[in-house]
Amino acid sequence: MAKLNMVKALNLALHQEMERDPDVLVIGEDVGVDGGVFRVTEDLHRKFGGRRVIDSPLAEAAIIGTSVGMALYGLKPVCEIQFSGFAFQCFHQIENHAARYRTRSQGRFHCQMVIRMPYGGGVRALEHHTESEEQFYAHIPGLKMVIPSGPRTARGLLVGAIRDPDPVIFFEAKGLYHAAREEVPDEIETLPLGRAQVVQEGKDLTLIAYGAMLRVAREAAQVLQDEDGVEIEVIDLLTISPLDRETVVTSVQKTGRAVIVHEAPKSFGPGAEIAATIMEAAFLSLEAPIRRVAAYDVSFAGFAREKANVPDVARVVAACRETLAF
Amino acid sequence: MPRRVLDPQFVIEHLSILDSDGNLDTALEPDIAPADLKRLYRAMLLGRRLDERMVRLQRQGRIGTFAPIKGQEASQMGSVFTLRPTDWMVPSFRETAAMIYRGWPIEKVLLLFAGSLEGGRPAPDQHDLPITVPVATQLPHAVGLAYAAQYREDNVVVMAYFGDGATSEGDFHEALNFAGVWHVPIVFVCQNNQWAISVPIKKQTHSRTLAQKALAYGFPGIQVDGNDVLAVYAASREAVERARAGEGPTLIECVTYRLGVHTTADDPTKYRSEEEVKAWEQKDPLTRFNAYLQKKNLLEEGLEEQIDAEIAAAVQRFEAMAAADPLTIFDHVYAELPPHLRAQKEELRERLEKDVERRADEELPPPLPMRGQRKTSRWQN
Numbered sequence: 001m002a003k004l005n006m007v008k009a010l011n012l013a014l015h016q017e018m019e020r021d022p023d024v025l026v027i028g029e030d031v032g033v034d035g036g037v038f039r040v041t042e043d044l045h046r047k048f049g050g051r052r053v054i055d056s057p058l059a060e061a062a063i064i065g066t067s068v069g070m071a072l073y074g075l076k077p078v079c080e081i082q083f084s085g086f087a088f089q090c091f092h093q094i095e096n097h098a099a100r101y102r103t104r105s106q107g108r109f110h111c112q113m114v115i116r117m118p119y120g121g122g123v124r125a126l127e128h129h130t131e132s133e134e135q136f137y138a139h140i141p142g143l144k145m146v147i148p149s150g151p152r153t154a155r156g157l158l159v160g161a162i163r164d165p166d167p168v169i170f171f172e173a174k175g176l177y178h179a180a181r182e183e184v185p186d187e188i189e190t191l192p193l194g195r196a197q198v199v200q201e202g203k204d205l206t207l208i209a210y211g212a213m214l215r216v217a218r219e220a221a222q223v224l225q226d227e228d229g230v231e232i233e234v235i236d237l238l239t240i241s242p243l244d245r246e247t248v249v250t251s252v253q254k255t256g257r258a259v260i261v262h263e264a265p266k267s268f269g270p271g272a273e274i275a276a277t278i279m280e281a282a283f284l285s286l287e288a289p290i291r292r293v294a295a296y297d298v299s300f301a302g303f304a305r306e307k308a309n310v311p312d313v314a315r316v317v318a319a320c321r322e323t324l325a326f
Numbered sequence: 327m328p329r330r331v332l333d334p335q336f337v338i339e340h341l342s343i344l345d346s347d348g349n350l351d352t353a354l355e356p357d358i359a360p361a362d363l364k365r366l367y368r369a370m371l372l373g374r375r376l377d378e379r380m381v382r383l384q385r386q387g388r389i390g391t392f393a394p395i396k397g398q399e400a401s402q403m404g405s406v407f408t409l410r411p412t413d414w415m416v417p418s419f420r421e422t423a424a425m426i427y428r429g430w431p432i433e434k435v436l437l438l439f440a441g442s443l444e445g446g447r448p449a450p451d452q453h454d455l456p457i458t459v460p461v462a463t464q465l466p467h468a469v470g471l472a473y474a475a476q477y478r479e480d481n482v483v484v485m486a487y488f489g490d491g492a493t494s495e496g497d498f499h500e501a502l503n504f505a506g507v508w509h510v511p512i513v514f515v516c517q518n519n520q521w522a523i524s525v526p527i528k529k530q531t532h533s534r535t536l537a538q539k540a541l542a543y544g545f546p547g548i549q550v551d552g553n554d555v556l557a558v559y560a561a562s563r564e565a566v567e568r569a570r571a572g573e574g575p576t577l578i579e580c581v582t583y584r585l586g587v588h589t590t591a592d593d594p595t596k597y598r599s600e601e602e603v604k605a606w607e608q609k610d611p612l613t614r615f616n617a618y619l620q621k622k623n624l625l626e627e628g629l630e631e632q633i634d635a636e637i638a639a640a641v642q643r644f645e646a647m648a649a650a651d652p653l654t655i656f657d658h659v660y661a662e663l664p665p666h667l668r669a670q671k672e673e674l675r676e677r678l679e680k681d682v683e684r685r686a687d688e689e690l691p692p693p694l695p696m697r698g699q700r701k702t703s704r705w706q707n
């Protein structure tokens with residue numbers, strides 16, 4: 001057991017999985033000697049060498065495309081895209097191929113590969129370093145879309161993703177990389193994909209969040225408990241797709257109220273799918289309309305305005321109060 | 327004969343005019359008017375001084391992450407200097423000196439790096455695209471501009487900038503291919519600064535030069551000493567003239583070196599040696615050009631102080647700018663605000679008003695502007 005931040009926890013998962021399985025390799029821009037621009041692949045190159053930890057040329061399409069080829073051959077590549085904003089350069093390889101080989105070859109081939117990328121706000125940089133694009137991947141059949149909320153879930157889910165026989169898009173919230181440290185067990189821990197966690201039980205309202213927004217949701221729940229005396233149930237989604245409908249629906253059947261929080265723009269985002277799922281399965285339990293707290297439907301206008309756009313505790317508290325007062 | 331050598335033979339030239347020891351090839355020395363030589367040097371020095379100032383501003387948390395240009399002044403200025411204001415300039419993200427020369431006010435550049443896209447808005451009469459961050463993606467746009475200029479029969483040349491790493495991206499190859507097929511008036515300027523973050527050129531390509539990549543697309547490529555402003559200028563002028571005369575595209579590979587960090591979030595000690603940097607410091611483009619001008623008696627007294635004062639005044643104007651108004655995030659998403667965005671804008675307006683009321687109630691000081699934020703992590707300053 002050691003207290004690790006999310007960078008170190010992810011790094012531990014990579015070290016251990018590479019030790020365990022010689023078919024696991026790492027590929028991406030600056031993942032080798034540099035250890036990744038966020039240091040998630042630190043020391044892997046030293047330990048496993050340049051053939052297993054590949055500093056690739058600067059080409060996202062070829063990183064994913066060649067990884068598809070390696071996966072078809074039986075290897076298990078863990079690819080890093082430096083920022084999620086640069087994954088559009090390989091979107092065709094992901095959608096056209098990684099997600100479809102199982103169907104195209106009718107089960108003869110599949111792509112056991114993980115595509116890691118940092119996403120979300122919190123760095124003071126130019127365009128494409130701050131956006132949240134999980135909705136694009138969650139919409140693609142054949143892909144799994146995973147977003148941990150801290151060091152321990154990051155470690156467990158990355159192990160789970162590497163061992164998963166399907167291609168997994170693995171988003172890492174930049175704001176969480178160095179945020180908090182958590183106890184992470186030394187022995188390998190695996191978290192199953194497709195399973196949400198109820199991180200706090202409550203009877204009055206279900207608050208659904210993931211990634212960096214989980215902390216915001218938990219803080220909002222605390223404010224509501226302290227100031228309004230209400231009990232909020234907080235769900236950490238962990239896997240966006242396939243969505244753990246059962247956990248979400250069971251909770252809302254109990255509380256009758258739901259608020260969903262995400263950093264991606266509101267329209268056609270994960271919140272819409274979650275809300276529709278609740279409507280389909282728990283309509284008669286609902287006491288109030290489902291609300292979404294999300295970024296506005298705008299393009300990045302510079303980090304100086306990021307704070308106003310990304311959901312914060314006050315916004316989540318306000319949305320919950322309106323839902324509770326309905 | 328089943329197997330024979332094809333004609334034409336492909337040739338790649340390397341051009342160097344003024345080397346780091348001050349040796350000058352007078353036969354190749356370009357004819358640049360004294361006033362222009364002075365302007366060129368001033369722009370390079372401004373680039374260097376501003377760069378140093380920006381690093382400090384970033385360390386102080388007054389601007390965000392940015393990519394310094396130190397070492398690449400000759401590559402940028404020698405090339406951009408051959409353009410007319412009516413020509414188009416398409417930057418990547420490391421062309422501060424060239425951008426200032428093209429008319430971007432310093433305070434605007436600072437504003438962009440302080441996280442406000444207003445800083446990236448070109449003036450109405452400026453034929454420059456804003457910075458493009460996704461590597462190589464601006465190159466097809468540059469080819470499109472050149473096609474459009476040709477279509478309209480305008481006397482316009484397009485110059486597009488990118489790095490060595492960019493030559494690995496599909497967009498680079500697709501852009502060059504289109505440029506060759508369409509035979510458009512464009513000059514591709516590759517600043518081969520030896521590194522793409524931590525990846526050295528050797529791991530980026532197995533080609534001997536980057537210039538030769540042009541040959542595959544049917545137009546000339548030339549390698550120049552990118553720290554020799556005279557060589558960069560000579561090659562660029564030739565390429566621009568060719569383009570203007572309807573003779574099609576050129577690729578110029580400027581062999582240079584990034585003397586500083588990749589960006590302010592980078593730590594180069596992880597991947598390159600001190601000796602390598604020291605060796606390239608000996609080839610500093612400014613030192614070389616300075617000595618050349620000295621011999622010609624063209625160095626201005628007090629130039630550095632004058633430039634520093636200009637930068638200081640711009641920093642002051644930048645600091646005096648009003649804090650970013652969050653409501654403007656809705657302003658340029660569409661030509662006309664659709665109803666759902668109007669509603670979202672209204673929601674934000676109410677939130678901001680409540681915030682002000684709440685702060686007044688609680689008598690809290692207003693939140694610090696982003697520009698003044700403290701250090702947190704590498705990527706957060």
Ligand SMILES: Cc1ncc(C[n+]2csc(CCOP(=O)(O)OP(=O)(O)O)c2C)c(N)n1
Nearest residue numbers: 086420459460461489490491492521522523
């Ligand atoms: C498509 C894309 N992938 C990754 C990045 C992250 N990134 C920013 S600069 C850079 C290296 C660029 O190298 P090069 O083209 O040589 O230009 P230089 O930075 O050396 O000027 C990388 C990988 C990016 N901006 N865009």
Ligand SMILES: [Mg+2]
Nearest residue numbers: 489490521522
């Ligand atoms: Mg480079």
